[in-house]
Amino acid sequence: MNPRRIAFDAISAVTADNAYANIVLPRMINETGHTGRDAALITELTYGTLRSLGTLEQILAAASGRDVRELQQDLLDALCLGAYQLLYMRIPPHAAVATTVSLVKAAVSPRVSGLANAVLRKVAAKDLDQWCEELATGDRLHDLSLRHAHPEWISREFEAVLGTAPDGADELAPALAADNVAPPVHLCAKPGRITKGDLSRETRGGLHGRFSPYAVYLPGGDPGRIRSVATGLAHVQDEGSQLVAVALAEAPLEGPDAAWVDLCAGPGGKTGLLGAIAAQRGAHLDAVEVQPHRAELVAKAAKGLPVTVHTGDGRLFGEPDSADRVLVDAPCSGLGALRRRPEARWRKQRSDLDALVPLQRELLAAGLRLAREGGLVAYVTCSPVLDETSEAVESVLKAGGAELVRPDWLIDRVPDSARGDFVQLWPHRHGTDAMFMALLRKTGNR
Ligand SMILES: C[S@@+](CC[C@H](N)C(=O)[O-])C[C@H]1O[C@@H](n2cnc3c(N)ncnc32)[C@H](O)[C@@H]1O
Known part of the structure; x- marks a missing residue:
């Protein structure tokens, strides 16, 4: 099967069946026996198209003079794949148009191949910069979101954390651009x-x-x-995830230091690292995960380590005042790891936070309940969004009984990682996911 057809099938699985590209694509590539340069081409076509969907759709709408969402989904998928090759890859325009038109004939319907040909020729008449200029509205967030293929609400959330520089040389553009580069392992x-x-x-x-x-x-x-x-x-394990786990283990602590808890452990990356450190320090780690199949992954990651895995709700786990160090790696929007899942940014919605934000605060409060007086709690998310990060911590701190501690171990070794006394890592600054961390010390009960 030719590479473009495989990319098209993978894109269709994502748009029509809600599949995850990073799961279906490697399987398709394997099954069709592609390796080396062909496999790399299929991956670039699929991931690139999926990452850029919102921008490609706006350009296709302008080129066709119609609302592309009214087109049948498989035709739109093929047009996006063709437009991606025209605007983002160095594929000669005649080849990109001709191969896409053949694909439409074979995989969609010969009836719409003329339409595909006409629309893609219009797309090919300008390059990406020219299209972005033509579609610019003058609204900074809109224009940057279009250029770097992000939904505007996500750009707004990032900007709320990064701030704007008075000279205009701010960080939003590099932050968005970094999401479009596949991360190294x-x-x-x-x-x-x-x-x-x-x-x-x-x-x-x-x-x-x-x-x-x-x-x-x-x-x-x-x-x-x-x-x-x-x-x-x-x-x-992403280096940022390693750093926040180690920062909890390395933070100075007075008194006993043997009872550690990982309250949201699945699939077990941080459990594996913390468990290995616990083994060296004579500590024991309780790892809690609410989803049974994820708890199984935690058990696998913790094999041979001084870790007990519990399947259950972290909000109800354990005895109050019993833990020396607690990690609350809360379920979150995942907006700090968009570079890992090409389609994710177009699937997520601001309203997804409605259920997550209260759960995050409850889990942090549960972590503080579990900690003994003087014990440490690290609150971590793979998202920089204020609602999920500093605002969650500040709202829980308001209830009293805990204070913020600066995680010096991390901040001293990672330049530009401090946001006040919080840690905020970024792909464009540190090459890590955009992990957030706050370190809290329990000072008493509330
Ligand atoms: C961000 S992930 C944790 C990642 C993990 N610490 C690692 O490094 O591999 C959040 C996890 O919390 C779990 N979770 C969600 N609600 C929970 C709850 N109420 N109690 C315990 N775990 C929960 C999710 O199923 C998910 O596995």
């Missing part, structure tokens, strides 16, 4: 199990991470083929 060398040096040698040249004492950047290839990953000495 980061590995975590589990402390006490394998050193960073040995893992790096095994990966044949993987560089040591810039910030995390345990990170190795995989130079390429399938991480599942690295023996130490397959055997659990190391695991795949």
Whole structure:
């Protein structure tokens, strides 16, 4: 099957069946036996088109003079795939148009191939910069969102965190642009199990991470083929996720330091790292996860470590005043990891936060309840959105019984990671997901 047809089928699975591209595409590529450059081309066509859908649809609407959402979905998918090649790839226009028209004939219907040809020729008449200029409204957020293919509400949320610079040289454009670059794979060398040096040698040249004492950047290839990953000495984990887990473990603590809790543990990345550190320090980790199938993944990640996995609601877990260190890695919008899921930004809605925000606050309050006086609670999200991050922490702090602690270990080693006493990492600044962390110390009961 030709690469464009595979990309089209993958895009259709995402738009019509709500599939996840990072799950269906590798399977399709495997089943059709494509490797090397062909596999890379299919991936670029699929992921690139899905990431840029909103922008491609606006351009297609202008080129066709119609509301493209009224078109049949498979025709729109094919037009987006064609427009992506015209505007974002160095594929000669005649080839991009001709191959898309053939695809429409074969996979959609010969009846609409003339329409596809006419629309794509209009798209091809301008490059991406010219289209963005033509569709610009003068509204900064609209124009940047169009240029960097994000829904406007997400750009607004990012800007609320990043702020605007008076000279206009602000960070929103690079922050959005960074979401359009596929992230490299980061590995975590589990402390006490394998050193960073040995893992790096095994990966044949993987560089040591810039910030995390345990990170190795995989130079390429399938991480599942690295023996130490397959055997659990190391695991795949974004460097930002490593940093926030280690920052909790490294924060100074007075008194006992043996009872640790990971309150939202699935699928177990941070459990694996914290559990390995706990093993070195003579501590024990209770890992809680509400979804049974995710709790199974946690158990797998924690194999051989001093970790007990509990399936249940973190809000109801454990005895008050019993834990020395608690991680609350709350379920969140995931807007800090958009570069990992090409279609995610177009599926998410601001209203998704309505259910998440109260749950996040309840889980943080539960983490504080569990901690003993003087104990530490790290509140973490893979989202920079204010409602899910600093505002959640501030609202819980209002009830009293806890104070904010500056996570010096992390802030001192990662430049530009501090937002006040909070940590906010960013793909464009740090090459990590946009992880947020607040460290709290329990000062008493409320
Ligand atoms: C952001 S993920 C945690 C990621 C994990 N710490 C890691 O590093 O792999 C949030 C997890 O919290 C779980 N969750 C959601 N509501 C929960 C609750 N009430 N109690 C415990 N876990 C919950 C979700 O199922 C999800 O697995």
